[in-house]
Amino acid sequence: xxxxxxxxxxxxxxxxxxxxxxxxxxxxxxxxxxxxxxxxxxxxxxxxxxxxxxxxxxxxxxxxxxxxxxxxxxxxxxxxxxxxxxxxxxxxxxxxxxxxxxxxxxxxxxxxxxxxxxxxxxxxxxxxxxxxxxxx
DNA sequence: CGTTTGACTACGC
DNA sequence: CGCGTAGCCAAAC
Numbered sequence: 694x695x696x697x698x699x700x701x702x703x704x705x706x707x708x709x710x711x712x713x714x715x716x717x718x719x720x721x722x723x724x725x726x727x728x729x730x731x732x733x734x735x736x737x738x739x740x741x742x743x744x745x746x747x748x749x750x751x752x753x754x755x756x757x758x759x760x761x762x763x764x765x766x767x768x769x770x771x772x773x774x775x776x777x778x779x780x781x782x783x784x785x786x787x788x789x790x791x792x793x794x795x796x797x798x799x800x801x802x803x804x805x806x807x808x809x810x811x812x813x814x815x816x817x818x819x820x821x822x823x824x825x826x827x828x829x
Numbered sequence: 830c831g832t833t834t835g836a837c838t839a840c841g842c
Numbered sequence: 843c844g845c846g847t848a849g850c851c852a853a854a855c
Contacts, residue, residue, distance in 0.1 A: 721837085721838095722836070722837055722838085723837070723838065723839095726837090738849095739849085739850075739851095741838090742837090742838080742839095742848095742849050742850060743837090743849080743850055743851065743852095744837090745837040745838060746835070746836090746837050746838090746850080746851080746852090747837095747851090747852080748836085748837080749835075749836040749837065750835075750836085750851095750852070750853075751836095752836060753835080753836060753853095754853085763836085766836075767836085768836080768837065768838085769837075769838060769839085770838090773836085774836040774837075775836060781836080782836095785836090
């Protein structure tokens with residue numbers, strides 16, 4: 694499945710989905726992966742195991758010049774996946790805080806508050822059909 | 830062409 | 843909670 698040209702197709706799906714994450718919301722590699730329709734040519738178990746990593750690979754290979762909110766994708770623990778202290782990690786955190794995301798003292802983002810529920814939820818959000826998430 | 834390297838996760842201790 | 847590990851493979855060296 695992930696040999697060309699399908700790999701390219703998978704990457705593009707990732708970019709399309711990430712493009713829809715609104716400011717103030719975050720998603721995880723695994724969540725993004727689960728939003729991509731399953732490929733019949735690949736074993737579901739294998740897909741589940743690898744897809745999140747491929748999402749990361751897709752983001753890493755985002756074409757230069759293609760503008761997508763890559764920073765709104767973090768890992769399932771709610772933390773930034775780049776090495777702590779690295780320029781990339783600092784940049785991602787800065788962009789997220791710029792979006793209004795608050796990190797807790799241990800550097801984690803609370804999914805309860807900021808999880809993006811997917812394209813459908815995004816639509817409702819933009820049409821003011823959903824109340825903002827309240828603080829716990 | 831063989832080896833190393835990942836922007837991951839779930840699970841066990 | 844934190845830390846280690848298996849699962850698994852395309853890219854990048």
